[in-house]
Amino acid sequence: MTPEPPPMLETIGVRFGYPARPSFLGPIDLSVDKGDCWAIVGPNGAGKSTLLRLIAGLCRPAIGRAIFEGNDLAQMTPRARAQAIAFVPQHPPTDFDLSVRDIVLMGRFPHRSMGLFESASDYRIADLALEVTETAAFADRPIATLSGGEAQRVHVAAALTQQPRLLLLDEPTASLDLQHQLAIFEILRRRACDTGLSVVVVTHDVNLASHFCSHVLLLHAGKPVAVGPPGEVLTPDILGRVYGVELELLASKGDSDNRWVVPVTISKEGRG
Amino acid sequence: MTVLTPRRYVSRLGICGAFLLLLILLSPGIGTESATCGWWDAWRAKLGWTITAEELTGRPFADLDDDGVISEDERAGFVDTARTIFDLRFPRTLLALQVGISLALCGATFQILFRNPLATPYTLGIASGGSLGAIIAIRTGWGIVILGVSTLSIAAFVGAILVVATVFLIARGSRRLTSNELLLAGVTMGLFCSAMMMLVTAVSNERETFSMVRWMMGSLDPVTTLQGTTLLPLVLPAWIVLILSARAMNQYRLGDELAQTRGVGVARLQAVCVLVCTLAMAGVVAKCGPIGFVGLVVPHMIVLIFGSDCRILLPASAMAGGAFLILCDWISQLVMRVAGWATVRQLGSATLPIGVITAIVGVPTFLILLKTRRR
Numbered sequence: 001m002t003p004e005p006p007p008m009l010e011t012i013g014v015r016f017g018y019p020a021r022p023s024f025l026g027p028i029d030l031s032v033d034k035g036d037c038w039a040i041v042g043p044n045g046a047g048k049s050t051l052l053r054l055i056a057g058l059c060r061p062a063i064g065r066a067i068f069e070g071n072d073l074a075q076m077t078p079r080a081r082a083q084a085i086a087f088v089p090q091h092p093p094t095d096f097d098l099s100v101r102d103i104v105l106m107g108r109f110p111h112r113s114m115g116l117f118e119s120a121s122d123y124r125i126a127d128l129a130l131e132v133t134e135t136a137a138f139a140d141r142p143i144a145t146l147s148g149g150e151a152q153r154v155h156v157a158a159a160l161t162q163q164p165r166l167l168l169l170d171e172p173t174a175s176l177d178l179q180h181q182l183a184i185f186e187i188l189r190r191r192a193c194d195t196g197l198s199v200v201v202v203t204h205d206v207n208l209a210s211h212f213c214s215h216v217l218l219l220h221a222g223k224p225v226a227v228g229p230p231g232e233v234l235t236p237d238i239l240g241r242v243y244g245v246e247l248e249l250l251a252s253k254g255d256s257d258n259r260w261v262v263p264v265t266i267s268k269e270g271r272g
Numbered sequence: 273m274t275v276l277t278p279r280r281y282v283s284r285l286g287i288c289g290a291f292l293l294l295l296i297l298l299s300p301g302i303g304t305e306s307a308t309c310g311w312w313d314a315w316r317a318k319l320g321w322t323i324t325a326e327e328l329t330g331r332p333f334a335d336l337d338d339d340g341v342i343s344e345d346e347r348a349g350f351v352d353t354a355r356t357i358f359d360l361r362f363p364r365t366l367l368a369l370q371v372g373i374s375l376a377l378c379g380a381t382f383q384i385l386f387r388n389p390l391a392t393p394y395t396l397g398i399a400s401g402g403s404l405g406a407i408i409a410i411r412t413g414w415g416i417v418i419l420g421v422s423t424l425s426i427a428a429f430v431g432a433i434l435v436v437a438t439v440f441l442i443a444r445g446s447r448r449l450t451s452n453e454l455l456l457a458g459v460t461m462g463l464f465c466s467a468m469m470m471l472v473t474a475v476s477n478e479r480e481t482f483s484m485v486r487w488m489m490g491s492l493d494p495v496t497t498l499q500g501t502t503l504l505p506l507v508l509p510a511w512i513v514l515i516l517s518a519r520a521m522n523q524y525r526l527g528d529e530l531a532q533t534r535g536v537g538v539a540r541l542q543a544v545c546v547l548v549c550t551l552a553m554a555g556v557v558a559k560c561g562p563i564g565f566v567g568l569v570v571p572h573m574i575v576l577i578f579g580s581d582c583r584i585l586l587p588a589s590a591m592a593g594g595a596f597l598i599l600c601d602w603i604s605q606l607v608m609r610v611a612g613w614a615t616v617r618q619l620g621s622a623t624l625p626i627g628v629i630t631a632i633v634g635v636p637t638f639l640i641l642l643k644t645r646r647r
Contacts, residue, residue: 056533082535089529096525097580101275109523110535116519116583117278162534 006070007031008198009055009166013064016047016054025050025222027064032166032215037192038200039209039230042219043243048202049090049170051219055200056087056168068166082110086164090171090202092155094143100154101139104129107161122161129157132187134180148175156184160191167191169201173208181205185212207260210234218242236261276581284578288591292369295598299365300358302602309354314361317354323347363495367503368601369594371492371556372566374507376593378549379567380574380586381514384521385545386455393553393567396458396546397435400465402557405431407472407484424487425558432554435461489625490561492601506555510548511590517541518582525582565630566593569638576641600629 015026025047032038040048053059054066057073066073068084086107096103107129108122118126130136133153143151152175159167167188173181189212191197203209209216210230218226218233220242226233236247239261246267250260300318301311309317316323325342328350342350378393386395394400409427439461443454473481520541523531528538556563570593571585578584604624 053529056529058529058532077535078532078537079535082533085533087529087533089527092530093525093527097575099275102581103526105275106522106526106534109519116281117276168533 007033008036008069009200010067011055011061011064012067014051014054014061014066015063016050016059016061023062025054026061028217028224030217030227032198032200034165034198035192035196036198036215037189037213038198038215038217039213040200040202040217040219041204041206041209041234042225045221046219047222048219052087052168052170052200052202055166056085057081058087079110082162084164085166085168086159086162088152088155088159088167088169088172090174092151094146094148094151096144097142099140100135100143100146101126101130103143103154104135104139104158104161107158110162125163126157126161129160132160133157134183149177149180152176153180153184156187160187164197166198166200169199171202171204173203173205181208188212206234206239210259210261231259234261240267276583281584284584285587285591288588288595292591292595292598295595296365296369299598299602300361303357303361303605309350309357313350313354314358317351318358318362323351323354364492364601365598366501367495367560368492368597370503370507371560371563372570372594372597373590374503374510374552374556374593375563375566376570376589376596377511377514377586378553379593380571380589381521381545381549382567383571384525384582385542387525388455389572390568391455392564393549393556394462394562394564395455396439396550397461397465398432398550398553399557399562399564400462400469401435402428402432402554403488403562404435404465404469404472405429406487406558406561407469410480410483410487411472411476428561429554429558431465432557433550435465436550436554486625487561490563490627491623492560492597492626493623503555503559507552510552513544513548515586515590517545518586521582521586525580561627563597563627563630565627565634566597569634570596573638573641596634597626597630600626600633603633604629 009030009032011028011030013027013029015023015028017023017025028051030038040051042048050059054061055073057066057076057078060074068076068081071080073081104126105118105122108118108125112118112122127136130139133156135150135153135157138146138150143154146154152172156169156172159169169188172184176184185208188197188199188201192199192214199213201209201213213230215228216226216230216233217224218238225242226238236249239245240247243263244267245263246265248262248264250262297315298311300314301309313323325344325347328342328347375393379391382391382393382395383389385391388395406424406428408431409424439454439457442457442461469484473484476484520531520536523534523536524538524541526534531538571589574585574589574592578588604626607624607629
């Protein structure tokens with residue numbers, strides 16, 4: 001029997017805190033495999049973005065370790081990390097005169113140490129990302145002229161151009177219309193299936209998470225409440241307790257995989 | 273905006289470089305008395321090329337005894353004069369070039385690093401600190417020159433470095449350059465230095481006060497070739513480091529988080545850039561006084577013309593800064609003669625202060641660009 005391969009990303013007892021709230025996050029034990037699509041969900045201030053920043057290497061855990069492909073994330077050089085992990089912030093800046101194509105091409109930075117210009121293969125990779133995210137139509141417009149949702153898709157394209165093995169996104173669908181919300185998650189899932197890209201996405205949309213993600217981590221006040229497949233975590237019962245709302249479960253067309261939770265009222269007991 | 277291809281890069285920087293080269297070539301012909309000899313004569317005399325007596329027919333000052341014939345002595349005299357003129361003017365241009373490049377490059381860098389379009393090379397108090405040092409040196413009368421560097425320059429240099437060090441000590445803890453703390457500390461220290469300058473000025477006599485005021489206006493006054501190059505050890509590291517960091521600075525503009533996840537060591541980039549800029553600016557202020565406006569306006573002009581991709585912005589700003597300061601220096605030397613307002617004797621100097629010219633030229637140019645090229 002072959003031993004199980006180690007997970008791509010593993011956090012072991014990771015804790016983190018801010019000066020005002022020391023050790024508020026964790027301990028988090030997470031294990032992301034190649035091709036997994038993880039959603040981190042939870043109420044505002046649950047520590048979702050903080051956890052994502054920890055995985056991105058933007059801050060170091062106070063206690064515990066985050067291991068990426070056998071290396072301690074905190075010990076990796078910024079460049080080595082950047083070649084493997086891409087990050088899409090919640091509010092990427094858009095106030096530039098740079099064109100969309102420029103922004104997307106900048107995703108190639110970690111892969112080109114020398115030379116001023118992108119190569120033909122860099123252009124191909126960028127063009128592909130533009131196409132996949134449906135941003136090719138305004139590739140030559142300055143990014144400042146785009147709407148919030150368009151700009152967000154451009155930054156997803158830039159992250160794909162970075163060709164990471166692990167892609168981290170902080171609320172990528174927050175300002176997208178219904179079609180593009182689905183489109184972004186569809187892109188992520190297809191990338192995960194086809195190329196083995198691992199995805200960790202922070203989102204408020206429990207339905208999108210439950211439909212597109214293979215695993216869900218539900219955080220509440222910095223503590224993991226439930227971890228596992230969406231069907232086990234995103235139940236009206238658990239969600240209702242965490243968010244303090246009453247939810248209705250809709251199963252459409254008798255398909256047990258096609259379930260939607262709908263918030264109905266704020267529950268009288270408040271948050272659990 | 274379109275993507276920066278090697279062809280666009282070369283053509284844009286080529287235009288800047290060609291213009292700059294033209295200015296440098298012409299520079300020996302421009303001076304307070306430019307009628308004496310043209311740029312071509314000056315170059316030829318300096319490079320030791322023969323100038324025949326026949327060629328000099330009609331040149332002003334070549335025919336000294338006014339008999340219509342240029343003798344061999346007069347020819348030799350003209351060549352000597354031309355060589356002297358070259359030696360007076362060319363080092364001055366080289367100094368303007370170095371100062372202009374450094375000011376514009378550091379200005380562009382600070383605007384990017386602080387993410388503040390109003391940042392200038394003097395935002396951290398370098399100019400005020402340098403001025404205070406220089407003014408104290410003038411007041412105490414340390415006027416010695418050691419190895420081509422005056423004690424005045426050394427005092428200004430030390431003052432500039434001390435102020436930046438103090439600013440960083442005050443704002444320590446908040447290491448992020450974008451924080452207002454650092455800018456406020458810089459502005460406050462600048463104000464404090466200004467007050468101290470007034471104090472020193474108040475207890476100085478007329479002659480000292482005159483030198484102080486003159487120094488504060490900034491000048492490129494006569495340097496020899498040797499003195500002109502003393503800046504290079506201070507400014508060259510800044511030029512190399514900043515231009516090589518262009519791609520990292522592009523990422524930096526996306527914000528600390530994105531830059532870091534793209535592999536840019538943000539803290540290191542900031543520290544290295546501020547260090548080399550501080551050294552370069554302290555050197556410039558020590559040598560030429562606080563020449564304003566170049567560092568603020570030139571990078572903005574380049575952004576309006578070529579866009580804000582740092583790969584083109586930084587080298588183009590550098591060259592434009594050099595060209596801008598050389599042009600301003602020409603104007604400062606020529607304007608008095610053209611206007612015929614006053615003689616050298618009345619003012620003690622035949623040139624207008626360079627700081628005045630940079631503002632007079634820079635403001636309208638910038639405003640026109642702002643109006644016509646708004647994106």
